[in-house]
Amino acid sequence: GGEGPLSGRRFVVTAGPTHEPLDPVRFIGNRSSGRMGFAVAAALAEAGAEVDLVAGPVHLATPHGVRRHDVGTAREMHRAVMACIDGADGFVGVAAVADYRPASEAGDKIKKSAESMAVELVPNPDILADVAARNDRPAVVVGFAAETRDLENAARGKLEAKKLDLVAANRVGKDLGFDSEDNALEVFSAGRHWALSPKAKTALARELVAIIAERMLERESR
């Protein structure tokens, strides 16, 4: 932690994809680069917060002043978050967590055969929903929503269903959002809406953190 509007506050941030193993050499994953989550962690640290960053498999340098915890699967990410969430003032779930994982992981490499094959998938824990449902939940809980359509409805649905303070929604598609340098965000709270125009993820993260800091102060003055 350092000087700034979030001085004395601790945040837990998730970032990146998760990899869900099928066998020792294969996994199910997604195109998340981790850049948005790392930018949010960096911006929180710049604003003076102490930051625990739980990162899936990404190729990114650890932002200055951030404590990093590397994980592979959604279940490992869940465990790592729960291990550091106690007493946190904020949680920002930016990770593109796999909703499902293979029901079992083969001990040996799966062999090719002429037959088609099916993979059974089972649901992963929802890290964000579990954090928000805690009795001693952080004062500010923020989710991300990457959507290809119907952004506002999806975001507002998530706000309610997962009991969040803020949802940052972005459009994803072929050349947008996930594996790119730039992004645009629409941020929703129960009563407000902010449209953050397309810009570098680092700049966008600072704008989001300003909204988070404002929200934190509002909570504390009530």
Ligand code: C5P
């Ligand atoms: O419902 P959906 O998966 O689209 O919600 C996205 C939000 O929930 C993101 O903030 C993401 O980090 C979080 N999430 C999570 N654990 C999951 C699935 C999503 O923390 N298993």
